[in-house]
Amino acid sequence: MRIGICSDHTGVEYKSKLIAYLLNKGHEVVNFGTDSTQSCDYPDYAHPMASAIEAGDVDAGIALCGTGNGMALALNHHKGIRAGLAWNQEVARLVKEHNNANVLVMPARFVSYRMAVMMVRTWLVTEFAGGRHQRRIDKIVQP
Ligand code: RB5
Secondary structure: OEEEEEEOHHHHHHHHHHHHHHHHOOOEEEEOOOOOOOOOOOHHHHHHHHHHHHOOOOOEEEEEEOOOHHHHHHHOOOOOOOEEEOOOHHHHHHHHHOOOOOEEEEEOOOOOHHHHHHHHHHHHHOOOOOOHHHHHHHOOOOO
16 A cells, blocks of 8 residues: 655654555555654644545555544545544454544554554455445535
8 A cells, every 4th residue: 555654753763663664565665754843733634644544645645643643534524535544453353343534643642652553454454344324424514
């Protein structure tokens, strides 16, 4: 897969380790920044990644900020994005199986790196269940 990844300053360390992990697993990775630990604004990194997913330039995305909420809020302003916040493996599975999240969002300040990488692995291998979940997804975006 061609996977986008972005974070604010709180997620930089996990992001760089996750890039190495994903490359090692044979994925292509597009890094949307930030690459600095200087305090920054998460929307500046969320929106370019969301636009790239909507344009089909990347297949899916991973986003990190302190709580995960800022990234999720910014990403979900895009009609083509379903950004789901996960904090353990079970939620990472369900966010794909039930919500078909095309962006996995994680709270860098509240999960270990070990948990983050396990969530990424789970989210990547899980398949969307469709059926009643597709019906619910179809009702998310208002015309
Ligand atoms: C940064 O301090 C923090 O506000 C940000 O990483 C994120 O948690 C916002 O939702």
